[in-house]
Amino acid sequence: MDDGVRTTARIPTALHARWAAHAERERRSLNADLLYLLEGVLGTPAGEAGSFPA
Template sequence: MMNEVRMTLRLPQDLRDRLSAHAKSERRSLNSELIYMLEVALRTAGADTESPGDDSAPPAPLHGKPDSSPA
Protein backbone atom coordinates (compact mmCIF):
# COMPACT_ATOMS: atom_id res chain seq x y z
CA MET A 1 0.00 0.00 0.00
CA MET A 2 1.29 3.43 -0.94
CA ASN A 3 1.61 6.06 1.81
CA GLU A 4 0.05 9.34 0.78
CA VAL A 5 0.47 12.79 2.24
CA ARG A 6 -2.05 15.58 1.86
CA MET A 7 -0.64 19.03 1.14
CA THR A 8 -1.85 22.46 0.13
CA LEU A 9 -0.47 23.92 -3.08
CA ARG A 10 -0.98 27.53 -4.15
CA LEU A 11 -1.14 28.10 -7.90
CA PRO A 12 -2.06 31.07 -10.05
CA GLN A 13 -5.66 30.60 -11.24
CA ASP A 14 -4.66 30.59 -14.93
CA LEU A 15 -2.08 27.82 -14.31
CA ARG A 16 -4.64 25.76 -12.40
CA ASP A 17 -7.11 26.21 -15.26
CA ARG A 18 -4.52 25.11 -17.83
CA LEU A 19 -3.55 22.08 -15.72
CA SER A 20 -7.20 21.12 -15.25
CA ALA A 21 -7.86 21.37 -19.00
CA HIS A 22 -4.78 19.27 -19.75
CA ALA A 23 -5.78 16.66 -17.16
CA LYS A 24 -9.25 16.48 -18.69
CA SER A 25 -7.79 15.99 -22.18
CA GLU A 26 -5.67 13.12 -20.79
CA ARG A 27 -8.74 11.68 -19.01
CA ARG A 28 -7.13 12.00 -15.58
CA SER A 29 -8.08 13.84 -12.43
CA LEU A 30 -6.12 16.99 -11.69
CA ASN A 31 -4.41 15.20 -8.80
CA SER A 32 -3.42 12.22 -10.97
CA GLU A 33 -2.13 14.53 -13.70
CA LEU A 34 0.01 16.51 -11.24
CA ILE A 35 1.50 13.29 -9.84
CA TYR A 36 2.20 12.02 -13.34
CA MET A 37 3.83 15.29 -14.43
CA LEU A 38 5.99 15.46 -11.30
CA GLU A 39 7.15 11.85 -11.72
CA VAL A 40 8.06 12.50 -15.37
CA ALA A 41 9.94 15.68 -14.40
CA LEU A 42 11.86 13.86 -11.67
CA ARG A 43 12.71 11.01 -14.02
CA THR A 44 14.04 13.54 -16.55
CA ALA A 45 15.94 15.41 -13.83
CA GLY A 46 17.41 12.08 -12.70
CA ALA A 47 19.15 11.80 -16.08
CA ASP A 48 21.24 14.84 -15.11
CA THR A 49 24.02 13.17 -13.09
CA GLU A 50 25.65 16.48 -12.19
CA SER A 51 22.72 17.76 -10.13
CA PRO A 52 23.63 18.76 -6.57
CA GLY A 53 22.36 16.30 -4.00
CA ASP A 54 22.07 13.46 -6.50
CA ASP A 55 21.36 10.38 -4.41
CA SER A 56 21.51 8.06 -7.46
CA ALA A 57 18.22 6.43 -6.50
CA PRO A 58 16.27 4.95 -9.41
CA PRO A 59 13.20 6.96 -10.45
CA ALA A 60 9.88 5.98 -8.96
CA PRO A 61 7.54 4.04 -11.24
CA LEU A 62 4.86 6.05 -12.98
CA HIS A 63 1.27 5.70 -11.84
CA GLY A 64 -1.76 6.24 -14.01
CA LYS A 65 -2.16 6.36 -17.75
CA PRO A 66 1.10 6.44 -19.75
CA ASP A 67 1.93 9.51 -21.80
CA SER A 68 -0.09 9.44 -25.01
CA SER A 69 1.53 12.43 -26.71
CA PRO A 70 3.34 11.79 -30.02
CA ALA A 71 7.11 11.39 -29.78
Protein backbone atom coordinates in the same frame (compact mmCIF):
# COMPACT_ATOMS: atom_id res chain seq x y z
CA MET B 1 0.87 3.41 -3.97
CA ASP B 2 0.61 4.01 -0.23
CA ASP B 3 -1.83 6.48 1.28
CA GLY B 4 0.52 9.35 0.51
CA VAL B 5 0.77 12.76 2.09
CA ARG B 6 -1.72 15.60 1.80
CA THR B 7 -0.36 18.99 0.88
CA THR B 8 -1.73 22.36 -0.08
CA ALA B 9 -0.27 24.63 -2.74
CA ARG B 10 -1.25 28.07 -3.98
CA ILE B 11 -1.10 28.33 -7.75
CA PRO B 12 -2.20 31.16 -10.03
CA THR B 13 -5.77 30.91 -11.33
CA ALA B 14 -4.63 30.90 -14.96
CA LEU B 15 -2.20 28.04 -14.32
CA HIS B 16 -4.92 26.05 -12.56
CA ALA B 17 -7.19 26.52 -15.58
CA ARG B 18 -4.43 25.27 -17.92
CA TRP B 19 -3.75 22.32 -15.62
CA ALA B 20 -7.45 21.41 -15.38
CA ALA B 21 -7.78 21.56 -19.17
CA HIS B 22 -4.70 19.34 -19.56
CA ALA B 23 -6.04 16.79 -17.08
CA GLU B 24 -9.39 16.71 -18.85
CA ARG B 25 -7.76 16.22 -22.27
CA GLU B 26 -5.71 13.35 -20.84
CA ARG B 27 -8.78 11.91 -19.06
CA ARG B 28 -7.13 12.10 -15.64
CA SER B 29 -8.18 13.65 -12.36
CA LEU B 30 -6.22 16.69 -11.24
CA ASN B 31 -4.46 14.57 -8.64
CA ALA B 32 -3.56 11.84 -11.13
CA ASP B 33 -2.36 14.45 -13.63
CA LEU B 34 -0.21 16.16 -10.99
CA LEU B 35 1.45 12.85 -10.14
CA TYR B 36 1.97 12.12 -13.83
CA LEU B 37 3.54 15.53 -14.46
CA LEU B 38 5.74 15.42 -11.35
CA GLU B 39 7.02 11.96 -12.17
CA GLY B 40 7.78 13.17 -15.69
CA VAL B 41 9.96 15.95 -14.29
CA LEU B 42 11.43 14.20 -11.26
CA GLY B 43 11.51 10.64 -12.58
CA THR B 44 10.24 7.47 -10.96
CA PRO B 45 12.05 6.18 -7.86
CA ALA B 46 14.36 3.22 -8.51
CA GLY B 47 12.51 -0.06 -8.23
CA GLU B 48 9.14 1.57 -8.85
CA ALA B 49 9.05 1.64 -12.65
CA GLY B 50 5.54 2.35 -13.82
CA SER B 51 4.40 3.18 -10.31
CA PHE B 52 1.81 5.57 -11.67
CA PRO B 53 -0.93 4.39 -14.03
CA ALA B 54 -1.26 6.73 -17.00
